[in-house]
């Protein structure tokens with residue numbers, strides 16, 4: 001089958017200005033709840049984080065959203081990873097929720113700010129022990145000689161932290177993306193999609209605009 005002939009109509013629903021919440025964070029939470037409830041989207045909390053390196057080259061990867069409120073959107077990761085290095089040089093990021101099973105996508109623009117130690121600790125201790133050990137076992141984004149080397153590192157860490165609680169690695173943490181822009185996209189029939197953009201005005205209030213599809 002030719003890729004050129006792969007297409008479908010978007011019929012999941014419509015998005016109207018009247019139905020939008022004034023606060024984009026509340027709108028995101030509403031769509032997130034629906035994405036979890038309808039159970040059509042695998043990993044509904046997965047979001048793609050795009051960062052830009054010092055050479056101007058963008059890169060992206062999925063991470064899991066772990067918290068969202070008026071302060072921003074939180075994810076956790078390795079602080080030596082490519083994304084973390086790029087954020088250190090340029091904290092502007094773009095987030096993307098690919099909910100195409102619901103003919104939806106949400107795009108969030110903002111600034112990534114490192115979480116404090118207390119937030120990181122609170123989340124780290126809530127993770128399964130094996131995930132904690134995995135965090136210790138991987139220098140994320142660095143070159144690895146083999147799968148065995150990773151497994152060996154895991155076993156070594158399991159041994160090292162045999163007794164008691166596992167501390168937070170000093171190379172592991174999280175970010176809160178403080179948003180200044182949102183777009184909610186709902187696919188429409190005949191490619192006439194609904195797009196609404198929220199942007200903060202000078203007074204700090206969210207202004208909503210419909211964008212052409």
Ligand SMILES: Cc1cc2nc3c(=O)[nH]c(=O)nc-3n(C[C@H](O)[C@H](O)[C@H](O)COP(=O)(O)O)c2cc1C
Nearest residue numbers: 043046061062063064076077078081082083084141
């Ligand atoms: C569904 C899914 C969820 C993921 N969640 C995370 C996450 O929460 N944190 C993380 O560091 N990596 C997560 N990853 C792995 C990242 O996509 C990525 O491979 C890793 O963070 C290294 O990215 P970097 O080298 O660009 O920094 C996830 C991958 C997938 C497919």
